[in-house]
Amino acid sequence: MQSVLNPILLYAACALGGVGVLVALPGRRASPYAVGAVLGGAALGLVFIGLGVAWPDHLPNLHFYLFATIALGCSLRVITHQRPVYAALYFVLMILATSGLYLILSAEFLAFALVIVYAGAILITYLFVIMLATESPTQESAELLSDYDRQSRDPLGATLAGFVLLAGLTVLLAQGSAGLPSAASLATTGDDQKLALVPAQVERTLARARDAQGERLLQPGERLAIADDESRDALIAAGVLAPERWPGVRPQNPEGAPAYAISPAEGWLVIAGSDGGRRVLERAQWPADLSLPNTLGVGFALIDEHPGAIEIAGVILLMAMLGAVVLARKKVEMDEAVKAMAAAHERSGGPGVDVLGMEGPYVEPGVGQGGRPA
Amino acid sequence: MAQALAAAALGQGAFPEPVSGVTLYHYLFVSAALFALGVIGFVTRRNLIIMFLCTELMFQAAGLALIAFSRYHLHHTGSAFVIFVLTVAAAEAAMALALVVLLFRRRQTLDGTQWRQLRG
Numbered sequence: 001m002q003s004v005l006n007p008i009l010l011y012a013a014c015a016l017g018g019v020g021v022l023v024a025l026p027g028r029r030a031s032p033y034a035v036g037a038v039l040g041g042a043a044l045g046l047v048f049i050g051l052g053v054a055w056p057d058h059l060p061n062l063h064f065y066l067f068a069t070i071a072l073g074c075s076l077r078v079i080t081h082q083r084p085v086y087a088a089l090y091f092v093l094m095i096l097a098t099s100g101l102y103l104i105l106s107a108e109f110l111a112f113a114l115v116i117v118y119a120g121a122i123l124i125t126y127l128f129v130i131m132l133a134t135e136s137p138t139q140e141s142a143e144l145l146s147d148y149d150r151q152s153r154d155p156l157g158a159t160l161a162g163f164v165l166l167a168g169l170t171v172l173l174a175q176g177s178a179g180l181p182s183a184a185s186l187a188t189t190g191d192d193q194k195l196a197l198v199p200a201q202v203e204r205t206l207a208r209a210r211d212a213q214g215e216r217l218l219q220p221g222e223r224l225a226i227a228d229d230e231s232r233d234a235l236i237a238a239g240v241l242a243p244e245r246w247p248g249v250r251p252q253n254p255e256g257a258p259a260y261a262i263s264p265a266e267g268w269l270v271i272a273g274s275d276g277g278r279r280v281l282e283r284a285q286w287p288a289d290l291s292l293p294n295t296l297g298v299g300f301a302l303i304d305e306h307p308g309a310i311e312i313a314g315v316i317l318l319m320a321m322l323g324a325v326v327l328a329r330k331k332v333e334m335d336e337a338v339k340a341m342a343a344a345h346e347r348s349g350g351p352g353v354d355v356l357g358m359e360g361p362y363v364e365p366g367v368g369q370g371g372r373p374a
Numbered sequence: 375m376a377q378a379l380a381a382a383a384l385g386q387g388a389f390p391e392p393v394s395g396v397t398l399y400h401y402l403f404v405s406a407a408l409f410a411l412g413v414i415g416f417v418t419r420r421n422l423i424i425m426f427l428c429t430e431l432m433f434q435a436a437g438l439a440l441i442a443f444s445r446y447h448l449h450h451t452g453s454a455f456v457i458f459v460l461t462v463a464a465a466e467a468a469m470a471l472a473l474v475v476l477l478f479r480r481r482q483t484l485d486g487t488q489w490r491q492l493r494g
Binding site: 094 | 399401403406407412414415417420423427437441449456461462464466468474476478
């Protein structure tokens with residue numbers, strides 16, 4: 001695996017930076033716990049680097065285990081941490097680890113969309129609500145956690161059910177496990193037929209690539225040819241392309257005009273020189289990275305194949321926004337009124353009815369004054 | 375040296391391929407474990423906000439499985455579907471959090487067990 005910098009160098013630089021930040025932070029006293037944690041982390045990192053040195057080809061695999069461990073550990077903390085704010089922050093860390101997994105799976109667009117949408121938008125909303133809907137600390141219980149954060153509900157049964165579910169799922173999944181095909185085989189799938197619709201992308205990739213002699217595959221001034229009749233006749237007359245290799249259906253772009261002359265199915269593409277000459281580039285000469293990029297592929301899958309679903313998603317989002325506004329503007333009785341009512345009910349000696357229930361007095365919001373406190 | 379680095383950045387910018395060893399099953403296992411943790415958290419935690427955070431955890435598990443299948447079948451529809459998962463998650467977060475704020479204003483607590491006797 002080649003990269004701009006040696007990954008070991010990057011790891012070492014990051015470790016050095018981490019130690020530097022740790023030292024620079026104010027008010028850090030080296031408690032034995034912290035020293036132990038740093039040493040443990042360093043040992044784990046050394047093992048990781050050693051594995052990376054031993055099998056550099058397996059670095060993506062190691063990253064899978066790293067990200068999977070972070071994701072699972074953080075989600076464990078999400079469900080076990082007593083403070084909701086910390087749980088939300090661990091959730092952000094889990095999202096970052098998951099987007100790392102997406103990157104390994106070559107889903108670059110969604111990895112970044114995940115960071116933006118989840119870590120950037122949804123989790124901020126959660127944090128707002130956590131801070132909005134938390135009981136204000138009183139004088140004697142400024143540090144105390146509320147009871148419902150300290151006590152869990154039926155932990156034994158839930159854990160049992162959850163792990164039985166996990167065991168069943170994994171056992172069933174294990175019966176059909178299979179390796180992932182390499183990214184290079186993307187070029188032979190049906191998605192790749194859309195390459196004819198992104199000529200600029202193809203030309204950029206070709207101009208960057210060199211052939212075995214070090215020559216550019218696409219010289220300056222050359223372009224991808226249009227798949228019109230003129231191209232076909234010239235190629236067949238010159239004998240560089242057998243007539244049966246020309247697709248029976250002429251490739252067309254969505255407007256109905258002839259598309260660009262690239263046929264991954266037949267394994268050729270035609271380059272038009274600046275002097276009008278044409279030459280064929282066979283698949284064997286294609287650069288390895290000539291395939292539909294992830295972002296373009298997702299775009300085609302969204303817009304070409306599921307245009308209706310996008311409309312519905314937009315409507316759902318609009319409805320959710322309206323619903324949230326309507327719900328949040330609803331005026332409810334405030335704390336004092338409810339408490340006074342409960343006290344009055346107790347004094348009158350009523351039966352043990354849940355007077356704090358849903359049928360509390362509801363005030364119809366007046367126009368333009370819904371958000372005002374009572 | 376600088377030229378070589380620049381050339382490397384351009385030519386080798388392609389994302390490293392997953393080499394054989396990590397299979398579809400590994401990703402599905404992580405996804406299933408995330409989902410199970412989300413289920414456990416949803417059932418056991420009593421804080422309403424954490425409960426909804428756990429549903430987001432389950433959404434993430436589904437998204438990871440979809441992306442892994444999309445990569446396995448070399449088809450982008452799975453990736454496109456994750457965008458709809460994100461949409462639903464965003465809509466759900468907006469509605470659920472508005473509800474949480476409403477419930478909190480009514481009873482000054484986030485305890486989910488306080489709302490057992492929902493009627494009508």
